[in-house]
Amino acid sequence: MSRLIVVGGGWAGCSAALAAAKKGLPVTLVERTDRLLGSGLVGGIMRNNGRFTAAEELKLMGGGDLVELTDTLSRHANLNFPGHRHAWLYDIERIEGAVIRLLKKWSVKVCYKKRAVEVELAGRRIAAIRLADGGTIKGEIFIDASGTAGPMAHCRRFGNGCSMCIFRCPSFGSRVSIAIKAGLKERMLRREDQQPGFFSGSCELEPGSLDRRLLSEVRKKGAVVLPVPPGLWPGGPGRSLLKAKVCRQYTRQEYADNLVLLDTGPIKIMAPYFSLRKLRRLDGLREAVYRDPLAGGIGNSIRFTSSIAVEADLLVPPFSNLLAAGERAGLMVGHTEAMVTGTLAGYNAWRLTRGEKPLSLPGDTACGELIAFGREVMTGPEEGREMYTLSGGTLWKNLLRKGLYSTDPAELRPRLQKAGLLSLFTHMS
Ligand SMILES: Cc1cc2nc3c(=O)[nH]c(=O)nc-3n(C[C@H](O)[C@H](O)[C@H](O)COP(=O)(O)OP(=O)(O)OC[C@H]3O[C@@H](n4cnc5c(N)ncnc54)[C@H](O)[C@@H]3O)c2cc1C
Structure with missing residues (x-):
């Protein structure tokens, strides 16, 4: 029997499983679909702004295996x-195989x-999870890394319907x-028009x-900024559509005036959606077809x-053997954010199996600030609650203001050393 059961195989779940397995814990990772990485299969941007710092911190803490994989497979x-x-x-087409x-x-x-x-409960513990196919999986510790995408009913009620995305809800x-399911209150984030959720x-x-x-041009440069003539954005001026987008770094005027194209294997366009007819009026996109x-x-x-509030060590109160990571553990957006919280959750699962107190990361690191800021947001008033990422919005400003942002591992090393975090997540030899 596996001692740790991780639910959800996105970046958060994979990071959690890996961190615990590196410490020698038998781990089962349960994924709803036939692929790993969840929204990591359609993203690709790493190391931008404060994510660079967090990625380097993770590496110094001995938990940078997945960062190194994405580095190696960078286009x-x-x-x-x-x-x-x-x-x-x-390269989003090559990353999954490497993670597997x-x-x-x-x-x-x-x-x-x-x-x-x-779930099957035994007081304040999760005893087992039940599966849609009738099976049951028992475990000692559980991690909820199920993300926040969908379900289809939410895309219908709060969005424009099922858009047939990588999550493939109708199939899986x-x-x-x-x-x-264990009874916790879900926290919804509302857009400016008060509709729950973001595109x-x-x-x-x-x-x-x-x-x-x-x-x-996109293949060569990696990023191309294509001006969008006024009136072509769906639903009126680009800015109003941008407000419906998850990531804070995209609510800038440049993203209302232009379409940014990125080379991640397929060509990523930085718009939540864009009318095909109008898209095809842009230079070079006359025959454009969506892949995802x-x-x-x-x-x-x-x-x-449907995010939930967690403790600084990622334990989910009032349960003593349930942790959460990634989007599930707050309103955080991003692959790096999922890797940081996933790695800490997996590591703390291992500590729990040894009867040790789970650890929280100090606030004078970018990784610690990510989790601390998230807790502040989740426990604060609902109005004005914002999503956060290490690369945009208030959290990114905090990193700059507190002097935590750095792209220099030589500067970060002494900070982590002082906090006793160097090689924390390194495997048991
Ligand atoms: C289109 C798009 C583009 C993005 N681009 C970027 C980018 O370029 N850079 C960046 O940093 N971030 C990007 N993001 C955000 C980033 O991908 C996510 O915030 C992060 O990867 C979330 O990881 P996660 O593991 O928490 O959740 P998810 O990736 O949502 O993974 C959750 C997993 O859990 C599984 N699951 C759910 N319920 C169950 C269940 N009951 N049983 C078993 N399995 C279950 C799901 O199938 C899924 O595989 C993007 C997101 C999207 C949607």
């Missing part, structure tokens, strides 16, 4: 485009097409959170559907309708 490094300093773009191989190396048992739908069943912020185009000239979501011309998935 472009150190790109600057609106709102982004020194961004790296990993790494998890296998550390003997993580991955169960695909297994959807957790219920919708996301379910074991923390919510995922980007779509992907089939590379072969771009004019050759534009495709070769397939209906990117009318909508995208809705996220952040």
Whole structure:
């Protein structure tokens, strides 16, 4: 029997499983679909702004394995485009295989097409999860890393309907959170128009559907900024649509005046959705076709309708053996954010099995500030509650203001050393 059961195989779940397995804990990772990485299969941007600092901190703490994989599989490094300093773009078509191989190396048992739908409780402990196929999995510690995308009913009620995105709810069943099933209150974030949830912020185009000239420019430069004539944005001026986007670094004027194209394998466009007819009026996109979501011309998935509040060590109160990570553990957005919280959750699961107190990261690190800021947001008043990322909005401003942002590992090392965090997550030899 695995001692740790991780529900959800996005970046958060994979990081949690890996961190615990590196400490020698038998881990089962349960994923609803037939693929790992969740929204990590459609993103790709790493190391932009404060994410660079957090990525380097993770490496210094001995938990940078997945950062190193995305570095190795990057198609472009150190790109600057609106709102982004020194961004790296990993190849979203090659990353999943590399992660699967790494998890296998550390003997993580991955169960695909297994959807957790219920929990069995024993007082303030989770005793087991029940699966949609009738199976039951018992464990000692559980991690909820089920993300916040969908379910389909939310995309219908709060968005523009199912846009046939990478989450493929009609095929595999919708996301379910074991923390919510255990009775916890879900926290919804509202857009300016008071609708719950936010649209995922980007779509992907089939590379072969771009004019050759534009495709070769995006492939060569990594990022291309394409001006959008006024009136072409769906739903009126670009700015109003941007307010529906998850990521704070995109609510800038440049993203209302332009469409930013990125080379992540397919071509990522930085718009939550964009009418296909209008898109095809842009230079180089006359025959553009969406790859993800397939209906990117009318909508995208809705996220952040069901986060929960966690402790600084990522334990989910009042439970003594349930942790959470990634989007599930707050209103945080991003691959790096999921890797940081996933790694800490996996590490703390291991500590719990040894009867040790779980650890929280100090606030004078970017990783610690991420979790501390998230707790402040989640426990504060609902009005004005904002999503946060290490690369935009208030959290990014905090990193700058507190002097935590750095791209220099030599500057970060003594800070982590002082806090006793160097090599914390390194595997047991
Ligand atoms: C279109 C898009 C583009 C993005 N681009 C970027 C980017 O470029 N850079 C960046 O840093 N961030 C980006 N993000 C945000 C980032 O991808 C996420 O915030 C982060 O990866 C979330 O990881 P997660 O593991 O918490 O959740 P998810 O990625 O949502 O993973 C959750 C996993 O849990 C599974 N699951 C759910 N319920 C169950 C259940 N009951 N049983 C079993 N499995 C279950 C799901 O199938 C899924 O695989 C993007 C997001 C989207 C949607």
